[in-house]
């Protein structure tokens with residue numbers, strides 16, 4: 001199975017592929033605008049360009065592609081860590097089993113509800129739930145109970161979490177079948193590194209040391225009733241060019257086998273974590289220039305996917321990266337269980353890793369509006385069953401923006417009324433009014449206006 005997904009020999013044969021033929025490179029960049037993706041050999045060439053003019057073209061195209069598929073919305077979410085117990089020993093992670101200086105905790109169901117309330121009071125409607133792997137203090141049964149508990153919470157405005165995405169360790173067939181019976185959004189697992197030898201080195205013990213169990217996890221998920229899956233690599237463990245080619249190969253495998261490519265691709269870079277040796281001494285650190293390049297290339301090669309950027313990156317850089325095809329972002333995050341309710345700092349030393357965007361959710365949303373993107377709390381697709389292959393049918397040709405853009409305006413309106421400060425309200429209302437005039441379809445424009453009026457009059461949770 002592993003070789004069907006990632007062919008290391010093929011990737012190694014492509015990794016240094018380059019050309020001085022600028023016209024050929026431009027033809028690859030032009031091709032990406034057709035929204036049909038790119039071949040691995042074309043991606044390899046883009047990975048090896050250094051020419052500023054070509055890089056600029058790549059960056060401009062990435063934004064165009066993102067806007068053709070998803071419009072101007074940036075979907076927001078908050079991570080919710082419920083336990084930091086873990087039986088693995090990943091050398092880059094603060095939760096690793098051998099770190100005996102971290103304060104370990106598994107939140108009770110009541111504590112999870114409190115934490116959810118704190119997240120809701122920031123205006124979030126989506127969470128990404130996480131916990132460590134294969135530990136008696138954080139079992140699969142506990143996780144299922146926790147998901148249902150999160151959905152049950154209402155905040156002071158009567159709002160609740162509308163979509164829960166998950167990032168938990170690879171499951172077996174039976175567990176995926178159980179998971180498919182409860183309402184969840186995207187199930188995500190990062191391969192961390194697709195390079196087998198590196199993978200073995202950085203995952204010395206625990207269930208996670210099995211590369212193929214992890215690599216085949218999305219096949220098990222999609223074969224056992226899940227609809228939307230997310231993949232990712234932790235940049236810094238191995239050559240970023242290898243990881244990008246492998247992410248695209250993995251995407252192609254899922255798309256070809258199930259007709260469902262990755263719903264999301266995440267692109268975290270390693271950040272410092274307590275007692276995590278590789279996080280202090282990153283073996284293949286990716287600089288900002290290459291980071292921008294790889295984001296734009298992934299957007300060009302897998303145009304339909306949601307690309308996720310976390311608060312690991314500093315605010316200023318995040319604002320730049322939004323221009324390169326990012327479509328989902330976390331905001332106001334804490335990466336330790338109980339971190340929201342306790343008001344812990346994003347750089348608290350017991351975090352899974354240190355965060356660099358320390359702005360509150362409100363500040364992020366304010367800045368997103370100012371930069372011309374639409375902060376979105378939309379959860380409409382999974383609520384309406386627009387998932388899996390049905391979602392892909394809309395996303396691949398760029399039709400999904402006909403839902404994304406209206407729902408972004410509707411959910412932003414809710415946010416502005418329920419949670420925003422005066423200044424954000426002012427610029428947010430202006431953005432909504434401007435964006436509304438851009439809809440060419442008069443019937444749709446009328447429909448959105450009607451919904452916005454209903455929101456103004458107190459109705460909530462309306463979506464198309």
Ligand code: SF4
Nearest residue numbers: 378379380381403404
């Ligand atoms: S319409 Fe669908 S794809 Fe677009 S933001 Fe909403 S849930 Fe996401």
